[in-house]
Amino acid sequence: MTQSTQAPLLQMRGIVKEFPGVRALDGVDLDVRAGEVHCLLGQNGAGKSTLIKVLSGFHQPDEGTITWNGEPTSFSTPAKAIEHGVATIYQELDLVPHLDVTENVFLGHEVSRAGFTQRSQARQQVRDLLARLGHSEISPTRIVGDLPPAAQQVVSMARALSHDTKLLILDEPSAVLDGEEVKNLFRVIRDLTEEGVAVVYISHRLEEIREIGDRITVLKDGRTVATGLAVADTPTPELIKLMTGRAIEYVFPPRPEEDRARGDVVLDVQDLTLAGVFRGVNLTVHAGEIVGLAGLVGAGRSEILETLYGARRASAGTVTVDGKRMRRGSVTATVQAGVGLAPEERKSQGLFLDEAVFRNITMSTMGRFARLGFLNRREERRRAEELTTSLDVRPAGVGRAVRTLSGGNQQKVVLARWLLRECRVLLLDEPTRGVDVGARSELYQLVRSLADSGVAVVVVSSEIEEVLGLADRVLVVREGVVVHESSATELDEATVLDLVMEGKVSA
Amino acid sequence: MSQDSVRVEQAALETEREPNPVLAVLRTSVGRNAGLVVALLLICIVGAITAGGRFTDLDNAQTILRLAAVTGVVSIGMTFVIIGGGIDLSVGAIVALSSVWCTTLSTRMMAEDTHWLVMVGVALLVGSACGLVNGLLIAYGNIVPFIMTLAMLASARGLAEIISDKKTQTLGGGGVDVGGFNDFFNRDLLGVDVQIWLFVVVSVIGWIMLNRMTFGRRTVAVGGNPEAARLAGINVKRQTVYLYVLIGFCCGIAALMLVAKTTTGSSTHGNLLELDAIAAVVIGGTLLTGGRGTIVGTVLGVLIFSTITNIFILNNRSFSEQSLFKGAIIVAAVLLQQRLASRNSST
Amino acid sequence: MSQDSVRVEQAALETEREPNPVLAVLRTSVGRNAGLVVALLLICIVGAITAGGRFTDLDNAQTILRLAAVTGVVSIGMTFVIIGGGIDLSVGAIVALSSVWCTTLSTRMMAEDTHWLVMVGVALLVGSACGLVNGLLIAYGNIVPFIMTLAMLASARGLAEIISDKKTQTLGGGGVDVGGFNDFFNRDLLGVDVQIWLFVVVSVIGWIMLNRMTFGRRTVAVGGNPEAARLAGINVKRQTVYLYVLIGFCCGIAALMLVAKTTTGSSTHGNLLELDAIAAVVIGGTLLTGGRGTIVGTVLGVLIFSTITNIFILNNRSFSEQSLFKGAIIVAAVLLQQRLASRNSST
Amino acid sequence: ACTSNDSGGDDEADTSGGTSNAASGSNDEPGDKVVIGFSAPAADHGWMGSITASAQTVADQYDDVELRVAEGTNDVSVQISQVETFINEGVDAIVLLPFDGAAMTPIALEAMAKGIPVINVDREFDDPNAARVTVLGDNYGMGVSAGAWVCEQAGDNSDAIVAEIAGIDSLPLTQDRSQGFKDALSECGLDVDNRVAADFTVEGGEEAAANLLQAAPKIDFLWNHDDDQGVGVLAAIDNAGRDEFQMIGGAGSANAMRAIQEGDSVLKATVIYPSTQAADGIKLARLLVQGKSMSDLVEVEVPRTVQLYAPVVTADNVDQYIDTAFES
Numbered sequence A: 001m002t003q004s005t006q007a008p009l010l011q012m013r014g015i016v017k018e019f020p021g022v023r024a025l026d027g028v029d030l031d032v033r034a035g036e037v038h039c040l041l042g043q044n045g046a047g048k049s050t051l052i053k054v055l056s057g058f059h060q061p062d063e064g065t066i067t068w069n070g071e072p073t074s075f076s077t078p079a080k081a082i083e084h085g086v087a088t089i090y091q092e093l094d095l096v097p098h099l100d101v102t103e104n105v106f107l108g109h110e111v112s113r114a115g116f117t118q119r120s121q122a123r124q125q126v127r128d129l130l131a132r133l134g135h136s137e138i139s140p141t142r143i144v145g146d147l148p149p150a151a152q153q154v155v156s157m158a159r160a161l162s163h164d165t166k167l168l169i170l171d172e173p174s175a176v177l178d179g180e181e182v183k184n185l186f187r188v189i190r191d192l193t194e195e196g197v198a199v200v201y202i203s204h205r206l207e208e209i210r211e212i213g214d215r216i217t218v219l220k221d222g223r224t225v226a227t228g229l230a231v232a233d234t235p236t237p238e239l240i241k242l243m244t245g246r247a248i249e250y251v252f253p254p255r256p257e258e259d260r261a262r263g264d265v266v267l268d269v270q271d272l273t274l275a276g277v278f279r280g281v282n283l284t285v286h287a288g289e290i291v292g293l294a295g296l297v298g299a300g301r302s303e304i305l306e307t308l309y310g311a312r313r314a315s316a317g318t319v320t321v322d323g324k325r326m327r328r329g330s331v332t333a334t335v336q337a338g339v340g341l342a343p344e345e346r347k348s349q350g351l352f353l354d355e356a357v358f359r360n361i362t363m364s365t366m367g368r369f370a371r372l373g374f375l376n377r378r379e380e381r382r383r384a385e386e387l388t389t390s391l392d393v394r395p396a397g398v399g400r401a402v403r404t405l406s407g408g409n410q411q412k413v414v415l416a417r418w419l420l421r422e423c424r425v426l427l428l429d430e431p432t433r434g435v436d437v438g439a440r441s442e443l444y445q446l447v448r449s450l451a452d453s454g455v456a457v458v459v460v461s462s463e464i465e466e467v468l469g470l471a472d473r474v475l476v477v478r479e480g481v482v483v484h485e486s487s488a489t490e491l492d493e494a495t496v497l498d499l500v501m502e503g504k505v506s507a
Numbered sequence B, C: 001m002s003q004d005s006v007r008v009e010q011a012a013l014e015t016e017r018e019p020n021p022v023l024a025v026l027r028t029s030v031g032r033n034a035g036l037v038v039a040l041l042l043i044c045i046v047g048a049i050t051a052g053g054r055f056t057d058l059d060n061a062q063t064i065l066r067l068a069a070v071t072g073v074v075s076i077g078m079t080f081v082i083i084g085g086g087i088d089l090s091v092g093a094i095v096a097l098s099s100v101w102c103t104t105l106s107t108r109m110m111a112e113d114t115h116w117l118v119m120v121g122v123a124l125l126v127g128s129a130c131g132l133v134n135g136l137l138i139a140y141g142n143i144v145p146f147i148m149t150l151a152m153l154a155s156a157r158g159l160a161e162i163i164s165d166k167k168t169q170t171l172g173g174g175g176v177d178v179g180g181f182n183d184f185f186n187r188d189l190l191g192v193d194v195q196i197w198l199f200v201v202v203s204v205i206g207w208i209m210l211n212r213m214t215f216g217r218r219t220v221a222v223g224g225n226p227e228a229a230r231l232a233g234i235n236v237k238r239q240t241v242y243l244y245v246l247i248g249f250c251c252g253i254a255a256l257m258l259v260a261k262t263t264t265g266s267s268t269h270g271n272l273l274e275l276d277a278i279a280a281v282v283i284g285g286t287l288l289t290g291g292r293g294t295i296v297g298t299v300l301g302v303l304i305f306s307t308i309t310n311i312f313i314l315n316n317r318s319f320s321e322q323s324l325f326k327g328a329i330i331v332a333a334v335l336l337q338q339r340l341a342s343r344n345s346s347t
Numbered sequence D: 001a002c003t004s005n006d007s008g009g010d011d012e013a014d015t016s017g018g019t020s021n022a023a024s025g026s027n028d029e030p031g032d033k034v035v036i037g038f039s040a041p042a043a044d045h046g047w048m049g050s051i052t053a054s055a056q057t058v059a060d061q062y063d064d065v066e067l068r069v070a071e072g073t074n075d076v077s078v079q080i081s082q083v084e085t086f087i088n089e090g091v092d093a094i095v096l097l098p099f100d101g102a103a104m105t106p107i108a109l110e111a112m113a114k115g116i117p118v119i120n121v122d123r124e125f126d127d128p129n130a131a132r133v134t135v136l137g138d139n140y141g142m143g144v145s146a147g148a149w150v151c152e153q154a155g156d157n158s159d160a161i162v163a164e165i166a167g168i169d170s171l172p173l174t175q176d177r178s179q180g181f182k183d184a185l186s187e188c189g190l191d192v193d194n195r196v197a198a199d200f201t202v203e204g205g206e207e208a209a210a211n212l213l214q215a216a217p218k219i220d221f222l223w224n225h226d227d228d229q230g231v232g233v234l235a236a237i238d239n240a241g242r243d244e245f246q247m248i249g250g251a252g253s254a255n256a257m258r259a260i261q262e263g264d265s266v267l268k269a270t271v272i273y274p275s276t277q278a279a280d281g282i283k284l285a286r287l288l289v290q291g292k293s294m295s296d297l298v299e300v301e302v303p304r305t306v307q308l309y310a311p312v313v314t315a316d317n318v319d320q321y322i323d324t325a326f327e328s
């Protein structure tokens, strides 16, 4: 902010990038100054990730110029970009699962002498970096594949900081982080900008932009619709309008009358325990009810969902769906009983990236489109198209491979699968991770209307606001134990935070 | 990776349009395998130039196809297994065991005039049973497919040797009506050998199963992302077992074809068949890591290999020269396939 | 999948603590491969019981190790290639070509008294050159490793046959000082055969390269997540080329060992070596999909296979029974490794 | 190939083979216990299977012979290891049919140096000192016999089209057979017009023959190196409906002889390549260790080289051979 009068560190002009069938970037301009936090906004599929991939040397632009420190440059490989001081944290985690934390941090620029890695020296440096990021509890020798997503995000951060960075790009870093973690992240970002490092920050959480951003560039359908907006002078509704082209009442759908919501018990979980992770979880969900699970990252909420879904084998306890007791550790049986799960990590757990959108959507409902094992593909496509239209998946076209969709749109595809199945119970793990503002409010509406039609919904989210706004009833999970249960209307954000952190409400 | 993503994009584009079903199917298959088709054509042209009428002869076409048939049937099964994320090194051994079992153990003990279909049944059963063992131990015993089927390779060959006492078993020692068997498997239908018909039928069924049935869809899912498939409610382990039983069944068919063709069952049948089959599948564009592949590609792969062999023999070239050039031709075919595929996708 | 995650967790547990470096290395390696160690011990106990002193004899231990040495050297290279996400089917053929080349082409044309190191150089050069061709076409030509190395297998063997005219080449036809060569490679060092030392040295260097050098860490990255490796600025293609050159070099060493052992170069050397090497690597716990593997596991895998072979020789069993049991033993060893690995991780 | 090798340094080998002792009474009378190690290539086809089986049968006939059979292998490293194991165990003699004669020479030399006599069967070492006794089939002679038969049948038709289906082409023995065939044919002005290689298996024979028949629309004579693969070759000929030529086989399996006897197929003759070589090797090893000699010879020592004859079997003399033929 101090050097805002200076020539921009980075100048991108008229960047065009085409993929087969899609013009992902169609003449984008971006100016970034040293020492500022420049936010990149746009709906899912607007081209944000593509733009930063051009910037980091991953993609080569078809047209356009990049000026770095006043000199025309082309970042022909990621290595080149890193050399110039551009460090990137990608939307998809980009770590090597079987290497340890230290090795991941220094991958490609190892601390070495004559080809031999200097392990203790490197570990010390990683320890320092992690401490600087406020995560000295992560051991530099842990295998990265074992870490939960949040901790992996921290490792990515440490890697970015391990370079001599002039420009740091963060593509939705907060998606896997909870409130506390985000604050921590912002502290680090502020430290960096103090030192004159420029930051490009992408997020769908507008309140974060308000808190950390200096200037904003908005993308829509691969074009720059506004650039260099000062955060302070731009009200949120205007941003939303720039992104989506319409005004959105950014509110949660109204809850129905208390007693009308309470149908029969559909999902009944008793004393569910997974040794070493969580224990004694009791959870009853009625038809038409939305139950939220709040807690810190690592509290074990995902594991609860996965265990009651049968994806992990419970060490004790029972799960009953519609009065029918589920066999332990059998996803197939649970799905047959009418339960669906939208998992936390959509890429590795939810999607078949090389398959067409419609095949992904009908994956759990295939039987319905088949007679004697023969599929009726026309019908499949038709139903899939209905859903993608109603969820506004972009670009349209259910024959497109899911890999080519943007992150948020991929999430919609996973949801569509379970919508199609017309589940009795829907388990949503971080359903709005990476989903843009417009789609997010549509999604809330959708979940509510599903509940209204009699579905029992369980939602896990790291955004306390979301849990409180969407759910009828909230369970607070802390270190594998449910510490509190009450109606959502009886709670406020501060109370939940206390519960999450301390396990009790502080006076 | 880049090659991979090219394929993906291309596939994405192609599934977009879908006018006339049959035409569309043809266009998609040929488009996706343009390079292989061109490679095969080039090879044929070389054949026609160097060997002239002896190559272009209809009889020779039958010779090539007959040569391709046994490997072909097994390769179709292998396509499924590889798409499903596995591999099967034991196919040759299973073929040997099936051929020996159906020509000795069972048939020699039979009463006179047992129908030859019993022999057919035995071969298919033995093949499927071996596949079942593979499948169960891979799916539920969590043994890596490579190792499990390597173990099966050793065991099945060993058992075949014990049963046959390492002697070539000529058909017709027992009570089975061998004449009927031979008549059936060596008959001509519309001027084409039954063995070739079998290859065609297995390929067509394979194509339908892979592209038009839930079975194929599940196979792709299981190979593409087993964790996601499991969470989507697919019984991944059961599907895995099915896949190995399927290839075992194909081995049974192949064993019968070999028995009819050579009038023998032998523990040496199907030697190194696994390599031929895997090579045909992989050159046909199926990813060894699973999740993606085509039957048409596999069929083209099988044909490419058997045509090359045929041309070399017609030209009376030595075996060494043959292998020296085979390597070069394979590389050329793959490069061609790549170039054409990427051109296709960019238009 | 579940098996995989178990391993991961276990590894995580083990890397946590780290007191005395050497002890830690040993403990980690043994812990991670507990099942293989136990399997090897069990196999040895069976050997001791059935063959008694003939098995436990020190000479017999050397025999086992000498048998393991050639496959072992190649398997170390194979470990790198597979961890790096590739596979090499051409190792046997490259060994054959190197052996033939260094015993004929180059050496026969040499002047008298050429130092035998020239022969060594030729073998290593030929091996590395084949690897280079593999690597370049895989990395820059985007040919799937399976197909590329299969093509190399055909071509290298064909070339070896042409060069040698299919005759076994006895050492010492040319001007090279064969005595020195033989003396060196067949010498005893501290009572142990040089061939065994070579295996030990290659293994130790392999372990250091994989675990303590950037080269190995990059190999893991390239195999585990090529995209991430590229984003981190690693030249994935170049690393891939290095890996195939490395295994080619190992093949060169193996060829020299074979030449010394048999005093011949031959186009039949190293027949099916690829299968042995891949099997040893995979049974040693290296993932065929890349990104994970250990040198210690590979060494244990090689030893398990050669010990089994040795015990069968000692026990005078019929061939067929042997292969029947070999399959069962392999499966048992893998299951054991799994159970022990998961027990380890849960304590 | 080297045929005769006069004694160079075989005196040492002799002494290690046991003291000479003029045979008194029958050689089959039980003597000292003899432990014999036996190693051969993988029994992956009938002839090789029969080699091992007949060796075992002969060994079983003697109470004083203990035969240790190592797993058949086509990997020289493994075979070397097998011989090493025999040396470690201190067997009395080793009967060795090497996968590759030259490659097994050093280890055989080592065995001889350690005082264990080696009986080399079929595929010859390239050092005469590596074996005490060598029992040879005659691969080159086999080709010559086949070629001579073809010449005889062809008479003065010097345009006759001759085809050849070889065994595994990369083996020296195949090269020898083909060379003999070629040399014999050239004597009567013929040459090989079409040649393919198979792999000694039925399946390989069928494939090779199917393609060969396609390549050569008309054939007068066909030599197939191996009766095992011959089963497949005949099946392919049957399939193609070809009968314009005469075929001669190789090795001499019972199958082939029965076909010759019946005389209704194209197979008119076969050249015997005795599958009893290893059995003879076992017998010689026993005599050697027990210090006996071949009783039909005057010589008091077991000879250095025994080369078996490769006769042509036709319908005329098949009765004479069919009983000793091996079942493939």
Ligand SMILES: Nc1ncnc2c1ncn2[C@@H]1O[C@H](COP(=O)(O)OP(=O)(O)OP(=O)(O)O)[C@@H](O)[C@H]1O
Binding pocket: A019, A020, A022, A023, A024, A042, A043, A044, A045, A046, A047, A048, A049, A050, A051, A091, A394, A395, A403, A404, A405, A406, A407, A408, A409, A434, A436, B009
């Ligand atoms: N490899 C690819 N092949 C084809 N199309 C692609 C590819 N990568 C991205 N696209 C397309 O480019 C467009 C922009 O995608 P991008 O990932 O940049 O969006 P985004 O703004 O980051 O969205 P989100 O907020 O959902 O992450 C989308 O329409 C997407 O489908």
Ligand SMILES: Nc1ncnc2c1ncn2[C@@H]1O[C@H](COP(=O)(O)OP(=O)(O)OP(=O)(O)O)[C@@H](O)[C@H]1O
Binding pocket: A137, A138, A147, A148, A149, A150, A151, A276, A277, A295, A296, A297, A298, A299, A300, A301, A302, A303, A344, A460, A462
């Ligand atoms: N930073 C960390 N370092 C090490 N281990 C952690 C860390 N965070 C969580 N874990 C472990 O991961 C397990 C649960 O992680 P997981 O992320 O699945 O929980 P969650 O409540 O579902 O969180 P999320 O908000 O990511 O869904 C816990 O057992 C915890 O011990």
Ligand SMILES: [Mg+2]
Binding pocket: A048, A049, A050, A091, A171, A406, A407, A408
């Ligand atoms: Mg994005």
Ligand SMILES: [Mg+2]
Binding pocket: A298, A301, A302, A303, A344
């Ligand atoms: Mg979670």
